[in-house]
Amino acid sequence: FSGIFAQNLRRTYRTVFQEGLERTAQLPKDTITKEDMAHLPELLQNYLELSGVTGQERVNNVRIVFHGRMRSNPDDEWMHFKSEQYNFFDSATRAFYIKAKKKGIPANGLHLYRNGKAFMTIKLAGLLKIIDVDGLEMDQSETVTFLNDICFFAPAVLVNHDSISWRVLDSNRLEATYNNGSQTVGATLIFDEAGWLINFISHDRFEIVGTEVNQRTWFTPVEMYGTFGDNTLPRQAGAYYQHPDQDFCYGEFTTVEVDYNIAPDE
DSSP states (O other): OHHHHHHHHHHHHHHHHHHHHHHHTTSOOOBOOTGGGTTSOHHHHHHHHHHTOTTOBOOSEEEEEEEEEEOSSTTSOOEEEEEEEEEETTTTEEEEEEEEEETTEEEEEEEEEETTEEEEEEEETTTEEEEEEESHHHHHHHHHHHHHHHHHHOGGGGGGOTTEEEEEEETTEEEEEEEETTEEEEEEEEEOTTSOEEEEEEEEEEEEETTEEEEEEEEOOEEEEEEETTEEEEEEEEEEEEOSSSEEEEEEEEEEEEEESOOTTO
């Protein structure tokens, strides 16, 4: 009986990403040149060069596999997980499916963001909902997450994304503003001396734990970069909320696979 509930989440996830694959398969995938990046801030151009964007096909979708661990509160036990997600950039969509164990009990979850709306559901043993969140705060938070995914895991999308605007703050920081429908969110991107993007900080995300909702500073420092095909992307990173008394790491992520422009049924 419990497997039916988990299967429903998987079925929804599969339906969403198959629809996205069919849709984006029809889009052009011409090659990105240095000239295509000339309108961007120099700091961003350098990062795109380092990431391997020059000579890459324009990215219409991406599939990312992570493993790692997550928790809801600083005193909670870690929940180890493996996740797969698809992002689509023609019509901003993010489908994130997670398989995990909490105190030895299997859990399945789905984060879905499309048409500017988002929800997150996680079920323990495929039956008991331990997280079930939607609403305006979730919509805004997942818009920030979508921007974060682009900057770190699909940097080629930044070349021709008309909904993202940039402001240079100083020699190693850029401010990004992203608009998707009714949502407008911002982030500060921090680069190291070599030009790598090492942190993404946003004040537009909400920490939602049960019925408690707090707008928090959210940041995702990168610990290590690695090679994925022709691209160099984050291999290990953390996800943090800034609490009044300390920085709270709620997620640790290791990137396993990154693939672009996946074809239907591939």
